[in-house]
Amino acid sequence: MKSAAALTSILVTVFLSGCAVMSGHPQTAEEFRKAVPGAYLGKVESFEVNRPFRDVAGTFQKKAPECLHMTIKTTSQTNMSYQVIVTTYNPTVLVSADKAELHLQQHHEAGVLNVTKEPEGGYYLLVADAVPVDRNTTRVDLYRPSVGFDVLIKGIKGWASGDIQGCPDLTKI
Amino acid sequence: MQTLARAAFYPIARLLLPVCLLTACSGIKPYPNTLEENLHLHTMTESGSLFSSVRAAVDIYRVNARCQTEYQGTVALDSSSKAIGIPVDQPSYLVFDFASSSWLASSSSSISYDTLLTPRSGHDYDIEVSYLDDIYNVAILERQHRNGNSHDVGQRSLGECTPR
Numbered sequence: 001m002k003s004a005a006a007l008t009s010i011l012v013t014v015f016l017s018g019c020a021v022m023s024g025h026p027q028t029a030e031e032f033r034k035a036v037p038g039a040y041l042g043k044v045e046s047f048e049v050n051r052p053f054r055d056v057a058g059t060f061q062k063k064a065p066e067c068l069h070m071t072i073k074t075t076s077q078t079n080m081s082y083q084v085i086v087t088t089y090n091p092t093v094l095v096s097a098d099k100a101e102l103h104l105q106q107h108h109e110a111g112v113l114n115v116t117k118e119p120e121g122g123y124y125l126l127v128a129d130a131v132p133v134d135r136n137t138t139r140v141d142l143y144r145p146s147v148g149f150d151v152l153i154k155g156i157k158g159w160a161s162g163d164i165q166g167c168p169d170l171t172k173i
Numbered sequence: 174m175q176t177l178a179r180a181a182f183y184p185i186a187r188l189l190l191p192v193c194l195l196t197a198c199s200g201i202k203p204y205p206n207t208l209e210e211n212l213h214l215h216t217m218t219e220s221g222s223l224f225s226s227v228r229a230a231v232d233i234y235r236v237n238a239r240c241q242t243e244y245q246g247t248v249a250l251d252s253s254s255k256a257i258g259i260p261v262d263q264p265s266y267l268v269f270d271f272a273s274s275s276w277l278a279s280s281s282s283s284i285s286y287d288t289l290l291t292p293r294s295g296h297d298y299d300i301e302v303s304y305l306d307d308i309y310n311v312a313i314l315e316r317q318h319r320n321g322n323s324h325d326v327g328q329r330s331l332g333e334c335t336p337r
């Protein structure tokens with residue numbers, strides 16, 4: 001189970017950027033946004049929440065460093081193998097008057113060999129853009145993996161809607 | 174003679190080893206709850222699956238004037254309410270640990286939420302601890318005895334401790 005989760009995480013990192021080995025991984029959030037729609041394991045999802053933009057931006061600013069800035073160690077063992085993967089997640093939140101961006105990058109400290117250039121802070125895993133629609137409605141565009149990371153995506157959607165106050169358990173992604 | 178001693182030693186060692194592992198040797202000790210109770214912990218955990226479970230606990234550390242921590246003990250948090258006392262007007266470092274295990278996959282993991290808390294005299298603290306479907310949360314509410322006024326207490330990292 002753990003091996004499968006670790007493998008999914010690595011495959012997503014590789015395929016999320018659309019034939020990454022040939023063209024290299026996105027080095028910025030903007031490159032990531034452009035790469036995800038055509039990527040094998042990428043997905044763009046948009047939705048609206050009944051919350052003022054300022055509240056959504058404030059929640060991203062509060063929850064991202066609290067919940068996503070952490071290092072996770074995954075150990076998997078079978079009869080034939082023993083693997084330890086250490087992953088550091090680095091969130092960045094940028095807020096302007098009409099847009100809030102949440103970027104999540106992941107850097108493998110151990111257990112994964114990088115074959116392409118890694119951006120500073122790690123490979124991009126997810127970008128969430130929130131923009132105001134009207135006084136009480138905010139649209140969120142999620143550039144995300146299409147498989148795995150369910151609890152992470154549930155957490156970010158819940159922060160946007162205000163339904164979730166807690167943190168996603170990053171050991172479960 | 175040596176054989177006899179060895180024969181006597183092994184059963185005793187076999188008996189003591191689990192006891193040792195479960196108590197002192199594990200490094201975990203129950204928190205000596207001797208102070209006036211000022212933290213009221215309300216816990217709810219659900220793993221979201223029949224084949225897995227989640228256990229919650231809080232490790233309590235005293236923080237000295239140089240911001241160094243000293244482990245005081247652990248309180249297991251089951252799905253009920255518990256009250257404990259920690260020193261007022263001096264910082265304590267609380268580490269809430271959520272340990273998950275899955276019987277089907279023989280896997281286990283744990284994640285923690287840590288915060289510095291300096292309880293004020295004349296105040297109580299209601300702490301809602303939850304782990305529901307892979308989402309965990311610790312919410313601390315400070316309540317004044319005198320008038321019942323309350324407000325949220327945010328997370329403070331150990332790095333925010335300033336030497337006194």
